[in-house]
Amino acid sequence: MGNIRNVKDYNMQEKRILPRRRGGVLLCVLGCLFVFFVKTEKDLAAAGNILWTAGYVGSTLLWTVLLGCLLGVIGAFVVYRVAERPAPEGDCNGGRNGAGKDNAVFGRSAAWIQRRSGAQVFFGSLLLLCLAWLPVYLAYYPGICAYDAPVQTGQIVEHYYFDHHPIVHTLLLQGMLWLGTQLCGSMNAGMALYTALQMLLLAGSMSYGVLVLHRRQVAAGWQIVMLLLGMFFPFHWYMSVSMTKDTVFSAFLLLQLISLTDLLLEDRREWRPGVRDLLFFIGTVGMILFRNNGKYAMIVLLAFLFLAVCFGKRARKLWGRLFTVSVAAFCIGLFVLSAVFSATHAEQGDRREMLSMPIQQMARCMIYHGGVGVLPEDDGTMSEQDRALVNDFILDEAYRDYDPGIADPVKRHTNTYVVRYRSGDFLRTYFHLLKAYPGDMINAALAVDAGFLSPFDVTHAAVNEVQGREGLGYIQTRWEEDTLNNRGIYKDSKWPGLYDRLETWADGNGYLELPVLKYLFVPGSYLWLYLALAAILVIVDRKRYCLPLAVIAGYYGTMLLGPTVQMRYVYPVMLALPYLVALMCGTGRKTENEKTETEIKQGQR
Template sequence: MDLKERQLPLVEAVSRPKGTYLWIAFFFPSLSRRQNRIAAVISLAVLFGTNLNIGPLDAVGSANRFIAAIAVPPSESLVLFLELAFILLIARCLIGALSKKQSLDLPCLFLSVFFAFAMVFGKACESFGDPWAVFDGFLGTAVTVISAVSFACLGYMGFAFLFSLADKTASNVGSREAIDTGRTRNRILFLFESHPVLAPSCVLGVAWLPLLIAFFPGLFAPGDTLNQISQLFGLPEATSASIVLIDQNVTLNAHHPVVHTLLMGGSVLLGQNVFGSCSIGYFLYIVGQYLATIATIGYGINFLKQCHVPRRIRIGLLLFVALFPWFPEYALLGTKDTLFACSLLLLSISLFRIGSKTYEMTKKNWAILVISLLGFCLLKKGYVVFALIIMVLAFLKTSSMSRRAVICTFMGPIAISILLSNVLFPALSITSGSSREMISIPAQQVARCVNTFGDEITLAQRDAIDKVFDYETMQDKYNPLLSDPVKNTFNKFATPDDIKTFFSVWRQLLAEHTGTCLAATMMNYYGYFYPTEANPYNYNLETSRESIENVSSIAPFYDFQHTDSIFTAIASKSFALYQALWDNAPLLSLFTQGSTYIWALLLLVGYHARKKHRSGVLLALLPTLLVLCITLIGPCNFIVRYTFPIAFVVPFFAALLWRRDDRSTTVNTRR
């Protein structure tokens, strides 16, 4: 395979030796003295620019402000030397590639520009509460521009290096390890290979079992869990109070997915009527969700085996899933996001099979696609539109022989979702959700304008705003990181004309105070692309108990309670400390950042966009990209619950980078 066909973006070894020598040539290409000097200059410039202190500087005079901009604590000097060595390693690869007249890698270029934007404005939002604070006079603006260019260069070199490393890894998988051939000597590994779904599922089931027992009957998400259950019981709760119900006696509504509410609330009702205990009923739901989660992960591990991903990568992924606290936390939490994450992974795997010419779809695979589509459409409001988009692209991607199967498979779940939402639910007086969710971004932008330019708001504009949202709340309780305080004041009796007038005022403010409106949006979402220090909000036994205690108005109707045993106390304290360890320990804390998984997703898309024969991965990642788009219009700057489905899918497709690239053979995945 020649260089043009491989499309290596930047790094290409001088020679093609075998084994260790190939990797030495990859990391340390032979360069001339002049090229080494250029690499050193680039590395120093990037190091200097990325460590500038951007934003308002506490200094008087241009000279003092310049010194303040470049100041670095002496304790960080050694770390900067190590950073310089790493940047120099990548820069040498870049210079070696450019000397061979390779063109710029467009996906890397686009990603690097966005990376610079995220780093500069993310730091401004995190440190100063205003993304425009970094443009503080001429010197401050110059420092910001230099920093942005440096981050763009660093991003381009780093992303191109990772892409080249992935190319090298994929091209040498077969030479490093035989792919699942022969009988392994180790009995445990033999079980892992011979039972690729059951074995990983059992490992996770055993690893998380102490938490399942200790957290009986399961974890409650503050607000959402008991709100959903209360809807089915017809009890007062926040979501039904925020909308105009079709029938005041039917509190069940579509603010939360109705199917999930029926599933979780129905389990509680079953436990109450059959076992005389709401806790047992809720535990039945949690056990079902627990089993669904570990079975889905087991299916994902088996998918990697069928794609000839080396055993050590699959075992490494399994250990990560078993040890990373997000997975058991959400497996035991009563929230729609867990089952939706399972549906998203199953859908992504099915789309990969459809989009790839190497793996054929069996009857079992088509059945799993139907199940995943039902979960995708019914566990999130409005996702049926995304299902239609995915269907069209899958139809265009697949062969003519399979197009009928694609249409038939997709249309069933889509039709069911449409009929439920538009026919059955209204007939049963189940009210649709509030329209306030669709105007979260305009509401937050108006609130920031009200707080910043309150004296300039006319009486007519104030009246128009007050008919849809509480104007006083916008002034007193505006939170730049969270739109809920403003959004929750939405007037459910606002008429279409009132909302139309509100949008007219919003457009006026957007035109007059464009920077302020953009700042409101960046402050609300920068944490999805920048490693923020904001509390990710972990769910554990302590938060679950608080959730139960905070519903005192409906507490007499339920008997939910966690056990008070020594084992429960030890497990609760240990798990909370374990979560804190992952949130704060060096390196580990990167995995508890939503931005880590979002950037991994973007890098996977950029990498596979360069490789036409891997377009099946692009189709597979499309649902996750659509989930990301919806996440970016949510109410919170960063919360784990919104990024968990993305974090659930991305590791499996990252592991595909190690798969054997054998496009000449069609693999029958029938078992």
């Protein structure tokens, strides 16, 4: 018995696992948050409104604590059972030596992959991904021109640019349309060229992820799973051929996150940057250029890196180099944006997108308390002063069009002048409403973010649907055909039969019919999976690998304050999660820094 305890104690010291009690508390807190949001979102969806009475709050907190702690205890049991498992003797990689230890299903393929060179792994993965997506490309040829395609092609045709959509992405599309016209005399061919380039960018970043797994000697089974997931996860099919900035942004974000994780695994304590730093730099600049909220996600990373430089004494050169590269990439990204604005004479877009949450909250307060007669529950208790400012801010009584799941019906009728030049009045009214009607403010936030916060939410699937119009499901494939046809862009499917099948699955939200597997598709799963990953990294004392999750946290912040839940918004975090899990949890070898810290701690004991 004593020998068993000694082995366990040594294993705990070697792995430096967080004490079980602290880890259990951490997971219980996470479990309570999960239960709270699942319960309140369920109640809100069922009743349409939550009255935050003392009785409701008390019963909700009771269920939250009971079920949340139960989930936390179960989670702690599983995490510690796996983390405390002793590594097999003679296995310096924690039992991950390769094909011999993999599942028999992968057997020969795993052994074969482990013998491949880096170039073979990268280009082989790239080829297989492109071949897997090729049928979808042919079915939707020249691409899915939904989302922002009508607006961006309109800017191109009229040579009038504004930054509601990233200028760099609009110019990239313009360049490909011009190239198609020059080479083939057709705008449609240019759109097909753009889609092909976008596919290559996305497949290239995913192939790089597989390459890093291979180079880090992560079990070949992980590599096979990543490749198969890239080839056959349906959302990759649709997004790879959807003409939208989100796909290009996803490719650069994945490159940035994988490169950053790879740098942390490498743990090279030198000031001089290397190839991986360059890839991290490119990924960072790209994600800033191809989504307007990319810079906000980077600000969160910069804040954490600054703290690491200040307090991470044992690896200060590593943190200093990463901070320097990040700041340089951030500044270069903003400089390029500024230069493009100057060259194109683009106009600054309206910032109402950033006001989506207060727009929803004020509109909800107005129809519940403004005396406007939309709902029988309207008690008319809002003050005249507050009503006056809301009417100045939300024009033409557009709050009557309030939709709990999406801000657009009200947002498009807002006067942002009020926020910009009467900010004192606006803030005074907003906080007065928050004090007077906190329940309605909370309900408005819960309603618009339901798809992000609860894996059991289904409202996200229908938030864009319009009666009598197809292609507006969770996966949007609808073209504004009249508008685009007039610009020389038209549907020209090379595989009509497959097109019909893909349209049926997308338009019918077929992913919701998949038992269990549907949770890989719904947006609400991913926030909790990322939080669980962060908690596990803290428990097993790999806190440094939470650094890439800071970017995800910054990006999630912009989504939670955004206008609605859309698959293209969630896609970047869907894409990145499997690669981060494989790298952070599938890499058995410790970095030199982790080894040094373990030796120091053991020496102190």
